[in-house]
Structure formats: C-alpha cells, structure tokens
C-alpha cells in the first residue's frame with residue numbers, strides 16, 4: 001500500500017518511511033520521521049499505525065510525556081471517530097469562507 005511521503009506538524013515537515021521494524025511503527029523526534037512497517041498487516045491497521053505515530057510526534061514535540069497506553073487509546077479513539085464520521089471530517093477540512 002502506498003503511504004503518504006510526509007506530513008506537516010507545527011510548521012515542520014515530517015517524513016514517512018516504509019521500513020522493516022520489529023514493531024508496526026516508530027517515531028524519531030530528532031529526525032522528524034515516522035517509520036511504518038506495513039508487512040503482515042491490513043491497510044486499515046497501517047492507517048491506524050500512522051495516526052498512532054503522528055500522536056507520538058505531537059506528544060513528543062509538545063513534551064506532553066504521554067504514556068504508550070494513553071497514546072494508543074487516544075489514537076484508536078481519533079481513528080475510530082474519523083472512520084465513523086467521514087462527512088464530518090470532510091466538513092472540518094473545507095476551506096474557511098469569509
């Protein structure tokens with residue numbers, strides 16, 4: 001499956017790399033890089049993993065010191081909400097009109 005190459009966060013560009021890992025994903029704050037291992041998993045799980053790593057990027061950059069469990073729960077909740085409400089997500093993404 002094709003992954004996004006990058007995303008923007010707090011004015012910086014983060015790269016997204018496909019990599020063989022011992023886990024489904026990893027976040028490197030210093031390199032501003034998210035690594036995803038898409039092997040042996042479903043496209044939905046790869047998407048959920050990317051969002052999980054983005055939450056790590058957010059909490060790392062903001063020094064929130066969130067636990068792995070909290071990061072997982074928050075990313076699962078956000079992913080589920082977005083997947084269950086595509087029309088609301090689309091509305092959120094609309095350009096603001098004057």
Ligand SMILES: [Zn+2]
Pocket residue numbers: 052056068071
């Ligand atoms: Zn994690």
